[in-house]
Amino acid sequence: MFNNQKHPRPGVGVILMRDDEVLLIRRAKPPGAGLWSLPGGKQELGETAEAAARRELFEETGLTCGPLTLIGHADIIERNSAGSIEFHYTVLDFAAPYIGGEPVAADDASATAWVREADYSRYALTPALLGMLSKIKAPPR
Numbered sequence: 719m720f721n722n723q724k725h726p727r728p729g730v731g732v733i734l735m736r737d738d739e740v741l742l743i744r745r746a747k748p749p750g751a752g753l754w755s756l757p758g759g760k761q762e763l764g765e766t767a768e769a770a771a772r773r774e775l776f777e778e779t780g781l782t783c784g785p786l787t788l789i790g791h792a793d794i795i796e797r798n799s800a801g802s803i804e805f806h807y808t809v810l811d812f813a814a815p816y817i818g819g820e821p822v823a824a825d826d827a828s829a830t831a832w833v834r835e836a837d838y839s840r841y842a843l844t845p846a847l848l849g850m851l852s853k854i855k856a857p858p859r
Contacts, residue, residue: 726793729809730771731758733854734783736816739834740851742841743778743827749796749805754833754841756811756850759826771812779821779830783814789853792846813854 733756734741742754757778761770768786775781794807821830833841838848 723803723806726806726808728761728767728770729759729794729807730761730767730774731756731792731809731811731850732771732775732783732786733789733811733813733851734775734779734781734816735813735854736832739832740854741779741781741816741821742831742833742843743823744829744831745826746823746828747826749794749807750844752842754831754843755847757827758809758811760807767810768812771810771814775814777825778823778827780824781819781821782817784817786812786814789813790850792850794846811850 741757743757745751745753745755757775758771759774761767765773771786772783775783789811791811792809794805794809795803796805798804823830831841838851
């Protein structure tokens with residue numbers, strides 16, 4: 719796949735907390751198709767990072783959230799077999815409390831799951847995601 723990306727693209731993710739569980743989505747599209755991840759995606763021109771996080775959470779799960787707290791960032795860089803960059807996203811990850819409702823996989827998500835820390839090993843999670851999840855131990859208030 720030819721990619722003419724010249725700069726990193728901004729993205730967002732949401733660590734949605736319900737008691738001792740985090741909402742994960744299975745990615746339906748590249749990058750990371752088939753892996754479990756946070757609800758999130760690309761930030762659009764003219765959209766704040768927080769507005770993008772809320773929009774992506776709703777598009778992928780049908781859920782809304784409480785106040786957002788910036789937890790950290792990750793650079794997702796994927797190269798092809800020739801070493802050329804296929805994707806480069808700089809992602810801001812926010813934590814937020816769950817408000818209510820049942821998640822429904824939509825848009826870029828093929829499935830959703832509420833997952834406890836003890837069960838992370840049962841899901842295909844990247845080391846970067848595990849590192850981000852380790853930063854949050856309780857729902858933000």
